[in-house]
Each structure stands twice: as C-alpha cells, then as structure tokens.
Amino acid sequence: MNTSDTQVLASLLDQSGVGWLLNEDRDTRLQQIAQEIEETSVEVARRLAPQKVQLLDEMRAAPAELKPLIQLFASPMSKDMRAMVYCVLRGMEIKEIEFAYRLKSSVLLRVVLEHNVTGQQLEFSSNVVWDAEVLRHLGIMTMGKKPILHGFYAFR
C-alpha cells in the first residue's frame, strides 16, 4: 500500500468514528486493515463474479454509504461476514439468518441473501464468535406484525 492509500485509509477510519484504532502501532494496523480490505474485496468479487469490486476505491468514493462496513474493520471479523455486509449494503435482501451458540463450545452464524438484481441466493456462514457483531447492526422492522430484518447500519 502506498503512502497515498495509507492516508486515505486513515482518513476513512477517522471519518467513520474508529480512528482510535490507530492510536497505537499505527503503521502495523494500517497495513493489517489494508490487507483485510483486500481480502474482503477478493471474497466479494469471487461471489459476485464477473463484477469487479475494489472496496478501498468504493470507500474512498462513498465513505458515508460504506461507513457501516468501514467500522467493521475495527472488529476481528471474518472476510465472509464482511463480504455479506457489503452485499446487504448494496441492496441485497436478507432472506434467512440462523444463529446458534453453546457456551465455550460452538457458535454458528449463517446468513442467506437474495441478490437484488439477479435473484440469485448467496449463503454466508461462520464459526467465528466475533462475527456475532453483525447482528447488532441490522435494521429491525415489522410489516403487518411480521418480522423483518433489513439493511446494515452504522453505530454513531
């Protein structure tokens, strides 16, 4: 990552309310986050092929739109769930969520999305406990008293 990209990334983290991440080991953390952003880009591109995705460029172009995703790079989250969050932000609909947990034993998070253009179903799953963080950012709604989970939103 060049100096310009480093500055952009630091600025994005700061604008998104997680600039405190860089208070210690700034250079190391920036390199790590840049690598995680690249890994997430590859994962999103793999799932949405042939669509090309460069997350850092999109973040730079639309920081307010992708603020909820930028904030997730402050958490030790899997690239699969970050890819899922990107897909939700860009308009895909959450069709199913399963969450199972047993104390000191296991955790499972499984999310099924429907592509808003192709109708294709995409499944994301994880056994990483930190990925439970995504559940706290979903929009919660009822329509006709029926449960709906839509969107993915930033904390302040």
Next chain:
Amino acid sequence: MIGGADIVLFAPTMPQDADLILRSLRTEWPNARVQAVDSAEAVPFRQVHFPIVGPAEFIVYRDKESFDSWQLLGATAENQSTMIHVIIAPESATIVVDRPDSPLASLAREMLESLSRNRITLAAA
C-alpha cells in the same frame, strides 16, 4: 391526492431512516416503482442505488401500472392506495398515504414505530 394523510414521526432523523423504509417497502411491494421527487422517471428496485444515507424524499408506486395511472390521471378512488410518499427531513419523518384509517396508514405507522425503535438499538450498538 384525494384525501391524503400525513403520518409523522416528529424527532431528529437518523442516517438509516430512508434506507430502512425503502427496503421495507420493497418487501411489501416487490414490483414497485421508485421515483425521486426531482425526477420524472420511476425505476424498479433493482435500479435503486443502495444504501440511501441521510435525508431523502421519494415516491413509491405499488407497480408500473400504478405509476402509469398516477401519471395519466392523478389521484383517483381506484389508485390512491397504490402510492406512498416518503419524506425524511432532518427533524421529522413523514409518510403520506391515502387515508388516515386505511391499511396503508397502518403500515406507515408501523414503519415509523420501527424507525424509532431502531434509533435506540443502533445508538446503543
């Protein structure tokens, strides 16, 4: 429109409000057409650029036929329940529907109630 009722949530709005309402309307009316207030065109949901962030104003028609009817005839007794006007301003969220006692008005109240609850949960996240 004929009749018309403003269902309003008076409180400072959050960046996610318009996005959450629009995604919810997509579930209710999957074939809807969405019209930005400064546009003559109405597009299907697959052409909407998500996420919507901050204040926004848009009109959602149940389907293309509803949009065409409104364009051609304006409000009529037949088409008035096929359109919702959403206004997310800095200090209030308003959903304009056909009548204060209609099923659409109930839906609007439910959406605004959900919005206010999300403000609490997301602020605490």
